[in-house]
Amino acid sequence: MSQPALSLEDALARMLAKLEPVAALDVPVDEALGHYLAQPLTAARTQPPADLSAMDGYAICGVGPWELIGESRCGQAFDGALVTGQTVRISTGAILPAGADRILIQENATVDGKQVAAEEIPPEGRHIRSKAFEFSDGDSLLEGGVRIGAAQLALARSAGRGSLSVTGRPKVTILDTGDELVADPTQCATHQIPASNAAMLSALAGQEPTTIVRNAPLPDHLDTIVEALQANRDADLIVITGGASVGDHDLAKPALEKAGAELDFWKVAMKPGKPLMVATRGQQLILGLPGNPVSSFVTGYLFMLPAIRRLAGASACLSRTIDLPLAKDCPAGGVRREFLRAAWTQDGLVPLVEQDSSALLALSRAEALIDRAAHADGTKAGTYVPAYWLGNGAIA
Numbered sequence: 001m002s003q004p005a006l007s008l009e010d011a012l013a014r015m016l017a018k019l020e021p022v023a024a025l026d027v028p029v030d031e032a033l034g035h036y037l038a039q040p041l042t043a044a045r046t047q048p049p050a051d052l053s054a055m056d057g058y059a060i061c062g063v064g065p066w067e068l069i070g071e072s073r074c075g076q077a078f079d080g081a082l083v084t085g086q087t088v089r090i091s092t093g094a095i096l097p098a099g100a101d102r103i104l105i106q107e108n109a110t111v112d113g114k115q116v117a118a119e120e121i122p123p124e125g126r127h128i129r130s131k132a133f134e135f136s137d138g139d140s141l142l143e144g145g146v147r148i149g150a151a152q153l154a155l156a157r158s159a160g161r162g163s164l165s166v167t168g169r170p171k172v173t174i175l176d177t178g179d180e181l182v183a184d185p186t187q188c189a190t191h192q193i194p195a196s197n198a199a200m201l202s203a204l205a206g207q208e209p210t211t212i213v214r215n216a217p218l219p220d221h222l223d224t225i226v227e228a229l230q231a232n233r234d235a236d237l238i239v240i241t242g243g244a245s246v247g248d249h250d251l252a253k254p255a256l257e258k259a260g261a262e263l264d265f266w267k268v269a270m271k272p273g274k275p276l277m278v279a280t281r282g283q284q285l286i287l288g289l290p291g292n293p294v295s296s297f298v299t300g301y302l303f304m305l306p307a308i309r310r311l312a313g314a315s316a317c318l319s320r321t322i323d324l325p326l327a328k329d330c331p332a333g334g335v336r337r338e339f340l341r342a343a344w345t346q347d348g349l350v351p352l353v354e355q356d357s358s359a360l361l362a363l364s365r366a367e368a369l370i371d372r373a374a375h376a377d378g379t380k381a382g383t384y385v386p387a388y389w390l391g392n393g394a395i396a
């Protein structure tokens with residue numbers, strides 16, 4: 001009855017194929033932060049709307065010297081046109097008056113009353129930002145599925161958009177399971193441990209636009225877990241951690257079946273994270289993650305986040321590797337593809353000695369996960385290897 005483990009790529013493709021983005025909605029532009037665009041972002045204005053100065057100085061006409069006849073400042077353009085031998089004072093971002101053909105920066109100007117002169121004459125067009133050099137009204141600026149971060153939010157405002165069509169927030173329920181778990185980390189007997197997976201996964205999921213429901217840890221009791229699954233029928237995604245393996249008290253799989261979910265696959269050829277399961281119940285996706293905290297983190301990063309991104313309307317859902325140099329030799333790989341916790345130093349990645357899938361201390365000191373192929377040869381320091389950058393805040 002044991003299924004062969006899927007490759008990571010096949011498992012991710014199968015999971016993502018089961019998901020559709022949740023409904024789109026129009027939101028005021030500032031509330032779009034963190035969401036994914038449901039429609040392309042098009043410009044409702046032209047930027048810059050006119051030729052502008054890129055520097056503080058003098059808008060000049062011709063090669064000088066020049067007579068100072070006024071000022072163009074931000075919010076108050078010069079009302080007139082220059083002819084050869086004339087200039088106006090101008091600020092960075094102010095509209096270039098008609099007739100001006102270049103900007104003389106004030107550091108290079110010699111001013112005597114209304115007379116302005118320069119030793120070096122700037123070339124025509126110098127320090128002018130041309131009208132529409134960024135975009136014109138009606139241009140398509142960002143495609144659907146792009147995330148609105150700080151820069152994209154500023155762009156949307158600059159493009160004159162007061163509201164945006166974005167995909168909504170998927171509802172995500174995260175369940176801790178295990179008889180040994182306690183909710184309050186200060187009230188923990190020797191036979192118990194503080195529940196940490198749901199808190200950790202919620203923190204990861206909270207990096208994406210989500211509405212998260214968390215529970216007090218559930219005991220290893222089939223009907224209690226089934227009840228929790230039934231009570232969260234309206235979630236787009238349920239993440240259940242623990243009980244994913246083969247022990248007598250590992251109840252994730254039977255609970256999913258009893259709650260009417262259809263198991264799509266169980267087990268992925270990766271370390272940590274092997275006993276991961278994916279199931280569906282109607283439109284709902286259920287992810288069963290291994291209970292070992294590092295296994296939960298790694299599968300949360302590699303599966304839960306892509307699932308949430310797909311639900312949230314992202315066009316690029318998968319967590320992505322970048323090639324980074326090894327600062328230390330990396331030993332040969334084992335029989336499973338491995339995601340090695342690694343610290344980051346100025347010389348590159350240092351795989352941590354402690355790679356146990358329960359070791360949260362090592363995870364907390366890691367800044368990257370090295371994607372190490374099964375049976376990989378030993379790799380020398382200086383070699384670039386694919387790694388997931390965790391943004392864990394653990395930079396040495």
Ligand SMILES: Nc1nc2c(c(=O)[nH]1)N[C@H]1C(S)=C(S)[C@@H](COP(=O)(O)OP(=O)(O)OC[C@H]3O[C@@H](n4cnc5c(N)ncnc54)[C@H](O)[C@@H]3O)O[C@H]1N2
Binds near residue numbers: 176177195242246
């Ligand atoms: N005979 C076998 N045993 C195991 C296998 C196997 O193939 N054959 N696989 C191992 C692998 S790999 C993993 S990973 C674990 C996964 O086990 P479970 O998902 O069943 O996890 P639990 O047994 O419930 O817990 C494991 C470990 O993690 C702690 N835990 C669980 N939940 C939490 C939580 N919410 N917060 C903090 N810590 C948690 C739990 O106390 C255990 O120490 O199975 C191996 N075994």
Ligand code: MOO
Binds near residue numbers: 271273275290292295
């Ligand atoms: O796959 Mo388990 O997640 O190695 O520890």
